[in-house]
Amino acid sequence: MDLSGAPYGSLGTLSGPSITIQELKKDRISFILTETDLSVANSLRRVMIAEVPTIAIDMVEIETNTTVLADEFIAHRLGMIPIDSTDVERIKYTRDCTCSQYCSECSVELTLHVKCTEDRTKIVTSKDLVSNNPQFQPVVEDKNDQGILIVKLRKGHELKLKCIAKKGVAKEHAKWSPVSGVAFEYDPYNKLRHTHYWIEEDAGKEWPVSGNAKLEAEPNPDAPFDYNAKPDRFYIETETVGSLKPEDVVSMGMKTLLDKLGYVQMQLKEELASHQQDQTGWSY
Amino acid sequence: MSAAQNSTSPAAMETDEVPIEVENDKLEIISGSHNDHTSMTFSLKDEDHTLGNALRYMIMKNPEVDYCGYSIPHPSEAKMNIRVQTTDRTSAIEVMDKGLQDLIDLCTVVVDAFKAEVSNGDFEYDEDAVWP
Structure with a gap:
């Protein structure tokens, strides 16, 4: 798949995922993952928490x-x-x-x-x-x-x-688990309205924006709701328990994910091969 | 899946991500209508939302795909079903394979971007600072 171009023509302006590290300390790393889907970013989060050995x-x-x-x-x-x-x-x-x-x-x-x-x-x-x-x-x-x-x-x-x-x-x-916590945020201004706030009087006062909001342009309050918008900027911060370096947790997490995919792909090929051997064709 | 098909696959392969048991049936194609290779349900053992949602997204990106969805039928069964329906220009297995390959490519791009960024070192770095 051509990730530098526009795969399937449907990704529009996507130029492929990119990462910006903001801070790297002995026990924590914070970075911004952009131009990927929420599902991919969430896979990275999940894999760091639960599947890094x-x-x-x-x-x-x-x-x-x-x-x-x-x-x-x-x-x-x-x-x-x-x-x-x-x-x-x-x-x-x-x-x-x-x-x-x-x-x-x-x-x-x-x-x-x-x-x-x-x-x-x-x-x-x-x-x-x-x-x-x-x-x-x-x-x-x-x-x-x-x-x-x-x-x-x-x-x-x-x-x-x-x-x-x-x-x-x-x-x-x-x-x-190599991490004690993973902070995961997107759309700090809630432009996509994925979060529904309970408001007593004033949303602005009761729900102050997070630190990540500084990194995004403040939205125009009169702008119409863009129902086609998709999250594509993810603020991730992970804190380790000390057993692994934070940068290694991220790369080992991605590696685990890749291993999983490769394994499934191999199994799929095997399944396909065993079907093609079967002269009767698709018979399940 | 029949026993004959099982026996054709080589001995259980071990990879890092699979917990506890030795496996030989990671992937199973759940029987649906006969001779229809455009719609299939793949049942993946020991997988969950981590793989399911990202794979579903990647497969749905393919314009030859009419439908793709995944579910975890029961929380105490370590199993994830992914359903693919395609146009008749391709087959579900092909689309699945492409989806997996695309996701691998995407993850590789992310890993490379991350490693490049770490070695680039253009960020706030403090080796000793811990728990403020």
Whole structure:
């Protein structure tokens, strides 16, 4: 498909999708996606939230737990800890692996052993987790980051456990999501009237326009409603949990989408081939 | 789909996007009227609105297409049906294939645009700034 021209002649002035990055920080990226359809922009949003693979603790074997928290409570807390997944591509999904249960090809082992022997409260954090693979460590923000609190120990309390972290996607469990949020907006002035506001007295006062409105021309209030208009400018901002770089979340999201499409296309070709072999023709 | 057709397809291919089970019937053509290759319903396993809506849009862009719509028949069944009806100048499978290819091309353009923009570096950048 010719995206630089006007495919099918029906896209009019479309010159193909383009992206403008506005801001890139350690944990967030904001960009404007233009000249695409809402459905495509929404696919990107959905795929970033739910289908970008990361590593997260999936199994916990508790050896000793004399803390105040129950085993399953601690296991759940461990699952939510973001693990640096920059090299996630080197890890296989356990279901694709040849091993019987799990191995170093498809998992990362993290151990934790903390005992409180002093009179004051001891805190157990994500920094106490010891990974067997240096590429996959619990996320540490900076030097001042004390880690994510798992449990607090009183004198005599002990926690000893082994965690198996696996590769997964947030479609299965939200702990695998690389993002904590995706802001998605189009048409900040609501010219398309996709949003219906509840108004008490004055719409302008009760519904102030968002920051993205600065990037668009203010509409003429007397202009007639353009019922043919379609959204084509999307303001997207995503904030990561730290397991992946924000720019990688976007590109891995698009890659996931491409992989999906390629796979479906391959299956379609196979289906077609199996039909053509069938001399009776279209017979379902 | 008959068992014979299933056996002609090679062993299950594994890709990154598919959760849990090994699959061999990602795509199924739901039987409709016989010998009508202009209208078909494709049933895609483990797919949802992420693929459905974008694909529907892309297929509808094709002027040879009379109708395209998708639905997820039941929320607890990981399955998405996409219906295509075309003019008699083409076939539903061809249109589906073109739709997929067009969407791949579009996504490739987006990825390339994004990567170019990142390496271009013409934006506010702060490596250390986190959570204001």
